[in-house]
Amino acid sequence: MKTMQEEMIIAGFGGQGVLSMGKILAYSGMMQGYNVSWMPAYGPEQRGGTANVTVVVSERPVSSPIVQEYDTAIILNQQSMDKFEPMVKPGGILIYDTNGITRHPSRSDIAIYTIDATAEAATRGLSRMFNMMILGGYLAVKPIVTLDSAIKGLAKSLPERLHRTLPDNEKAMRLGGELIRKA
Amino acid sequence: MSDIRLMKGNEAVAHAAVRCGCDGYFGYPITPQSEVLETLMELRPWESTGMVVLQAESEIGAINMIYGAACTGKMVMTSSSSPGISLMGEGFSYIAGAELPCVVVNVARGGPGLGTIQPGQSDYFLATKAGGHGDFNMIVLAPNSVQEMYNFVFDAFELAFKYRNPVMILSDGVIGQMMERVELSEPLPRRTDGQIVEQMRSWAVTGKPVGAQRNIVTSVQLDPIVQENVNHRLQAKYKVIREKEVRYEAIGCEDADHILVAYGCSARISHKAMELARDAGHKVGLFRPVTLFPFPYEQLDSVCKRAKGFLSVELSAGQMIEDVRLAVGCRARVEHFGRMGGVIHSPNEVWQALQEKLLNR
Numbered sequence: 001m002k003t004m005q006e007e008m009i010i011a012g013f014g015g016q017g018v019l020s021m022g023k024i025l026a027y028s029g030m031m032q033g034y035n036v037s038w039m040p041a042y043g044p045e046q047r048g049g050t051a052n053v054t055v056v057v058s059e060r061p062v063s064s065p066i067v068q069e070y071d072t073a074i075i076l077n078q079q080s081m082d083k084f085e086p087m088v089k090p091g092g093i094l095i096y097d098t099n100g101i102t103r104h105p106s107r108s109d110i111a112i113y114t115i116d117a118t119a120e121a122a123t124r125g126l127s128r129m130f131n132m133m134i135l136g137g138y139l140a141v142k143p144i145v146t147l148d149s150a151i152k153g154l155a156k157s158l159p160e161r162l163h164r165t166l167p168d169n170e171k172a173m174r175l176g177g178e179l180i181r182k183a
Numbered sequence: 184m185s186d187i188r189l190m191k192g193n194e195a196v197a198h199a200a201v202r203c204g205c206d207g208y209f210g211y212p213i214t215p216q217s218e219v220l221e222t223l224m225e226l227r228p229w230e231s232t233g234m235v236v237l238q239a240e241s242e243i244g245a246i247n248m249i250y251g252a253a254c255t256g257k258m259v260m261t262s263s264s265s266p267g268i269s270l271m272g273e274g275f276s277y278i279a280g281a282e283l284p285c286v287v288v289n290v291a292r293g294g295p296g297l298g299t300i301q302p303g304q305s306d307y308f309l310a311t312k313a314g315g316h317g318d319f320n321m322i323v324l325a326p327n328s329v330q331e332m333y334n335f336v337f338d339a340f341e342l343a344f345k346y347r348n349p350v351m352i353l354s355d356g357v358i359g360q361m362m363e364r365v366e367l368s369e370p371l372p373r374r375t376d377g378q379i380v381e382q383m384r385s386w387a388v389t390g391k392p393v394g395a396q397r398n399i400v401t402s403v404q405l406d407p408i409v410q411e412n413v414n415h416r417l418q419a420k421y422k423v424i425r426e427k428e429v430r431y432e433a434i435g436c437e438d439a440d441h442i443l444v445a446y447g448c449s450a451r452i453s454h455k456a457m458e459l460a461r462d463a464g465h466k467v468g469l470f471r472p473v474t475l476f477p478f479p480y481e482q483l484d485s486v487c488k489r490a491k492g493f494l495s496v497e498l499s500a501g502q503m504i505e506d507v508r509l510a511v512g513c514r515a516r517v518e519h520f521g522r523m524g525g526v527i528h529s530p531n532e533v534w535q536a537l538q539e540k541l542l543n544r
Contacts (some may be wrong), residue, residue, distance in 0.1 A: 022363070027189050030364050036189070040363035043300065064455035065361050066448070068529035093349060156189075 003059040006144045007067045011052035011084055017131030022053035027152030028145040029057035030051035031153025049152055050079055057144055112183040113141055129172035136176025186367040192332040192359045196288055199336035202370040207235040207256035209248040214300040216290035219262040228517045232373050240266055241421030242267040243303035246274030253283035254400045256379040256387030258340055262288035265306050266297055275349055276315030280402030285459035288352045290359035291521050293525035302356030302526025307502035310353045311476045320421050322350040323475040325446040329363035352450045357448035381453035430473035441485045441541050445496040446472050458531035483510040492516045492541035496533055
């Protein structure tokens with residue numbers, strides 16, 4: 001039997017919560033007993049620059065935290081689309097927010113999903129939780145961890161003073177699950 | 184009660200420092216290791232264990248604070264990344280010459296010069312052959328996971344005091360920056376001043392009681408015969424270290440025709456390359472030196488006795504390959520593969536290189 005192993009990249013602009021999404025996934029995977037690794041591109045990136053993180057969640061011990069072919073790519077800007085669309089494994093998944101995307105993905109050998117998280121989060125007053133909508137959308141498509149674990153993972157990675165935002169974050173995650181669409 | 188966390192390798196080093204009973208950390212920020220100092224500042228161990236955490240004015244300042252504090256028998260450490268480690272070279276030599284214990288963590292980045300802040304493994308020569316001037320060696324441990332970043336701080340202090348010698352933990356930007364599950368052990372108390380006097384009486388400068396013999400800690404001997412004797416003593420110590428402290432990990436090497444030799448992040452990447460090779464039906468093993476000094480020369484040769492080809496994989500132009508060649512001599516083909524300047528090779532690139540340089544020849 002093939003064991004569960006998810007090798008994924010989350011890529012976008014610094015400040016979008018890319019690294020945080022990866023951290024929440026790693027935390028929740030770890031709490032469900034999986035082996036995890038979280039490897040950021042830690043360059044001089046900051047708000048406005050590009051940011052990405054490679055996350056591996058696996059039943060087996062993670063050999064390499066560095067991978068160049070992904071089961072899933074979550075793409076949040078055009079530069080990342082150009083760079084990472086070709087690196088999704090055949091049969092893999094690409095999820096993207098249409099906001100700011102001018103050249104849409106064209107591969108036919110992968111499953112492509114869209115989620116208008118930026119726009120939806122803004123109209124619902126959840127702008128700062130747009131990354132949680134994406135995360136919820138991803139977990140609806142590929143439930144490698146349960147939503148409950150993801151919420152616990154979020155609580156683990158948020159400082160105490162921000163725990164009052166947990167209900168809204170949970171709302172955003174659930175909403176993301178409803179909003180994601182097959183392209 | 185085990186304490187399981189998800190954290191970066193650099194953060195694990197800081198937690199290990201506090202929990203192993205370290206007395207003092209002196210350092211200076213540099214990417215990709217700054218989280219060591221940052222985490223220590225967050226943990227505020229001066230309020231719990233009494234450990235001193237100090238940001239020095241420079242790496243040169245830091246290593247000389249280590250030199251001074253180590254003379255008193257205290258457990259002291261520093262951390263930096265490649266260019267900062269170069270600045271500490273003079274201090275390593277003095278500390279080794281004066282036979283003092285200390286721990287140095289190098290979260291290496293690509294060079295030469297100020298280079299790049301991205302990961303590198305081009306400090307192998309620096310760590311194992313030429314940390315500074317003179318005939319000396321540091322013991323060098325190479326972690327390949329966040330858990331080992333934590334564990335090796337404990338191991339490094341043990342070795343440092345056992346041999347009164349500087350120990351370097353040679354890590355890299357991947358292992359320092361990545362997050363993984365890590366199990367933190369129960370905190371050990373710091374040694375009391377009384378315990379330090381008791382245990383380090385024969386060499387440390389802890390304040391001379393009336394009637395006791397004074398200890399002198401120095402790395403200068405103007406009489407060449409005396410200095411030569413110091414060298415003989417050091418070499419005798421390194422011989423014991425070579426005989427007793429070799430550590431390595433061998434995965435699938437017994438029946439392998441070809442061996443990937445790698446440490447640190449390249450060992451992780453090569454492990455996946457090995458899986459790719461085995462999936463394709465090739466008998467490939469992974470040999471990981473855990474101690475780089477002492478290098479597992481005999482073990483590499485004997486464990487991989489069937490192998491007819493070795494690929495040394497590191498993020499450098501080829502430094503460790505010299506030791507791999509020394510280990511296996513002329514009996515097998517030895518090649519190098521590695522990206523440089525902060526570029527990280529992927530498992531696929533290693534697998535491709537293995538085919539081009541060894542399997543398809």
